[in-house]
Amino acid sequence: MDESENMGVSGAADHTYPGDPFDIKTSAVAIIDAEGLIAYWSRGAQDLLGYPADDVVQRPARLLWPGRVPTAMVSRLRRIDRAGDAVIAVRHRAGHTVRLAVRVCPLLAAGGSRDWLVLACDVADRHRHEWYEAVVQGLLEQSPIGVAALDTRLRYRWVNRALAGVEGHPVDTTSVGDAAGEAVPETSPVVTRHARQTLISGQSQVTIEHVSPRRGPPRSRLRSFFPLRDGTGRTLGICYAALDVTAQDPSRERLLLLNTASEHIGTTLDLDRTVQELAEVVVPRIADFVAIDLLDVVQTEQGPPAASVLRPAVLRHSAHLSIQENQPRMLAGIGEAVQYPSGSPQQLCLATGKAVRQSVGPSTPWLADTPLRWTGTDGFDAHTHLVVPLRARGITMGVVTLLRWKNPDAFTEDDQLLVEDVVARAAVCVDNARRFAREHQAALTLQTSLLPSALPPLSAVEVAYRYLPADTDSGVGGDWFDVIPLSGARVALVVGDVIGHGLHAAASMGRLRAAVQTLADLDLSPDELLAHVDDLVVRLSEEAEASDEGPPAVGATCVYVVYDPVSGTMSVARAGHPSPAIAHLDEPVEFPDIPTGPLLGIGGLPFESVEMPVEEGSVIALYTDGLISASAQDVDVGLERLCFTLAHPDRPLEEICDTMVRILLPDRPRDDVAFLVARTHILSRDRVASWEVPVDPSAVHKVRDDVSHQLSLWGLEEASFTTELIVSELVTNAIRHACGPIGLRLIHERVLICEVSDGGSTSPHLRRARTTDEGGRGLFLVAQLAQRWGTRYTDSGKTIWTEQPLPGQTSQPPRSSPSLPPVPPAP
Structure with a gap:
């Protein structure tokens, strides 16, 4: 050997x-x-x-x-x-x-x-x-392992050439000592963190980092850190070795891609954004180009797509992405209909619900029939075509088309399985977005139909409003507003918010709005009205809890304001709702101290009303909490911004509303926002006439003469006969059936209002008198002569009121100027 x-x-x-x-x-x-x-x-x-x-x-x-x-x-x-x-x-x-x-x-x-x-x-x-020197030289100069030496301040002192490919930054392999720290960029935060841990502990450690760049495939790096010591054991610095292990395990790469798809696709419930996220995952990781086409019924929110022999499916182009900008040339823009020829992979995919993978070229049969489509890909040497159905819950919603030309490898069976898995995950997100869009549109339609389509003409206030539904992620909420004319020229301003989003919230909002309108017609005080609405919400919640498939428990907030233009006062009560804002002409914006009642639906707790004077020309702003918290700021910051937008209340109300939207709301508010602004008007004294009536039947004649004289001063002689008859009947009833004091008031507004007050608390009601009865026809005559009539109760008794159209008017007057011109006073 x-x-x-x-x-x-x-x-x-x-x-x-x-x-x-x-x-x-x-x-x-x-x-x-x-x-x-x-x-x-x-x-x-x-x-x-x-x-x-x-x-x-x-x-x-x-x-x-x-x-x-x-x-x-x-x-x-x-x-x-x-x-x-x-x-x-x-x-x-x-x-x-x-x-x-x-x-x-x-x-x-x-x-x-x-x-x-x-x-x-x-x-x-x-x-x-x-041997040792040969191993070290091969490891540092020939192997794919990147190696770097860092000093105790974690600066590069030496690096090898392979580190540039692993870490993705250029290095100067000739730099040694202090020069290396200047020629090589600083260490990344990940490297710095692990190197510092190794320096402190003195122990080696191994880490793996998975990086998913916005463009390009995900990368995986394996790093090993260990201390460098001299012969005496003194620590000189840290050495770390790095290796790109992305392509070492295909199954791991597949799992990383699927994990990326799960995290990246379906971040919102917006349909367009979801299909674009699918395209961003596929290109360039799997394909060089992708086009996503959805069936027309998916984008128009018409329910589950269904194929029909008599009505072939229509595809609309929804998204595409390519490694080369504006290439290949698209034959249809986003949202436009796409026509694929018979026998094309797209048509086969829709018909069978299975993926189609094939080579493409000028001789491909279905491309030969449509040369224009091949021209769009000419010059790219596209060699493989893969079409996968976008299918979820048994429903095919479209097709996904992939091409390769820069990647020389044709789509394989493994590629097809991977794409099918990614598209299947995306299809669930697309179907969720489709279902949500349909429910959102239904809820929005329902809510819009339940809100007032037009506000009634009023002399008491000039009104403007805005209603902005939440973005598609949050769903439609239960915000509502209303303007309700009351007796005596008064008006009720209402803003409320049902807790939750979706169809149930919109339906509950409609029920509460109808209840408030009904109770407002009874002329209840704000605190009493909210108490009745609270009882209703409690009952609705009990019904919901008793139903196995019913909506969740109902809860709501509300603020109810009654403004009287005769006295120039407003009465307010609120149930868990933000306090109104009052913009005065000569003083800062005020948030009056209104006791905060409980949320509607709590039950058993009282509400409290507050009455306060309001100067003419002031602007009252009612709003939901989404207005002051929409920008993810502190509520106090939102209130400060609201004060800024309400400054200078003499501006047109529409301009004030536009300013509130621009300053207080983002482009896509996450909660419904409803607000109502009203500029107050006060009826001049010459529009109101009042008398104290003695409790004596002979006083009726004197009252009739006074009424006739006042109407002549107002130029309403034509209404004298009817008004005298109404006054005569109401005053006579008060003298006979009630107790004093008795008062009469005429208000010349958009209609002629007649009010008779007394100290009684019994409620008058209509009845049909028999032919032999000598009386009992008074209220029946009043109801026939007046356009509207009713009763409201006060602390001192009750008031029976009527409304008559002005001469020349046969019904409710059309919308006109906020106030009427003054009338000369009586001599």
Whole structure:
């Protein structure tokens, strides 16, 4: 067996660092003078050959070489003029021959004489070191493993060429020492973190990093960190080795891609975004180009797609992505119909629900029938075509078409299985987005139909509003608003918010809005109205809990405001809702201290109303919480922004609304937002006439004369007969059936309002009098003569009111200016 092989095997079994065999501290050292005599002999030489110094010093060196070789060796030694290495056989003191590796260096003395420094070691140690150096050189210069040395400040001190490919940044392999730290970029945060941990602990560690760049396939890097120490054990820095292991395990690469698809596809419930996410996962990881076409009924939200013989399926182009911008040329834009010829892979895929994989070229039959389609891919050398159905829950929703040209490998069966798996996961997300879009549209349609389509004409306030549904991720909510005309020229302003999103929230909103409108017609005070609505919500929640398949428990917030333009006051109560904002003309925006009642649906807790004066021209803003929290800011910040938008309330209300939307709301609010702004008006005193009526039947005649005179001052003589009759009946009923004090008030607004107040609490009601009855027809006549009539209760009794159209009006007046021109006062 060759000695070098033997030494190599033995060295391979030794895992310790062999050290430099010619290290002067451990090797055999001798000096031979110009006469060939041994002048110096080290302890290492004695250990290696067994001769003590006394036996060899000042004796010829040739005595150590057996046979005739010594003479030739001495002669050759004298011809050496520069250092060199050799392998020689030397006689051991025990009599056997030892093969030594020697390094000879000539030493020049004064006078031109020449001595020789000889370093020697066992040839096996020399071969072991040669193997070690070869391994180190191959590892650092030829292997794909990137290696770098960092100092204690974690700066690059040395790197090899392979590190550039692994870490993805250029390195200067010629830079050593301080220059390396300048030529090489700083370490990445991941490398810095693990290198610092190794530096602190002094222990080696191995890490693996998975990187998913936005463009390009995911990468996996294996790194090993370990400390570098000198001979004394002092830490010099950190060495780390890095290896790209992305392609080492195909099954792992497949799992990484599927994991990327699961994380990247379906981040939203937006249909367009979902199909674009599928395209971004596929290109360039699997294909060079992808086109996604969905059936028309999927994008138009018409329910589950279904094929029909009489009505063939229509595909619409939804997304595409290529490694080359604007190439290949698309024959249909996003949203346009796509026509694939009969026999094309797309048509076969739709018909069978199975993937189609085939080579493509000018001679491909279905491409030959449509040269324009082949022209779109000409020049790219597209060689493979893969079409996969977009199918979920038994429904085919479209097709996904993939092409390769830059990637020279054709699609394989493994590629097809991978694409089918990715597309199947994406199809579930597409179907979820389709279902959500359909439900969202249904809820939005329902909610829009339940909100007021137009606001009634009012003299008390000038109103503007905005309703903005939530984005498609959150779903339609239960926000609502309303403007309800009340008796006595008053108006109710309402804003509410049902907890939750979706169809159930929209339906609950409709029920609550109808309840508020019904209760408002009863002229209840704000706190009493909210108490009745609270009872309703409690009952709805109980019904929902009792139903196995019913919606979740109902809860809501609401603020209810009644504004009276005659007195210039408003009465407010709220149930878990933000307080209204009042923008005064000459003072800062105010958020009045309205007691916060419980949420609607809690039950058993009271509500409290607050009445306050409001100056004419002020703007009252009611809003849902989504307005002040839509920008993900603190609520206090939202309220400050709201104050800013309401500044200068003399601006047009539509301009104020636009400012509120622009400053307070993002482009896609995550919650429904509804708000209502109302500018207050006050009826001038010449529009209101009132009288105190004595509790005496003879006072009816005087009242009729006063009413007739007032109507003539207002220019409403044509309404005198009807009004006198109504006043006569109501005042007479109050005198006969109620108690004092009795008051009469006429209000000239968009309609003519007549109000009779008394101290009684009994509720009048209509009845049909018999032909033999002498009375009982008063309210029946009032109901026939008035356009509307009703009763409202006050702390001191009740008020019966009627409304009559002004002369020339046969029904509710059309929308016109917020207030009527003043009328000259009575002389």
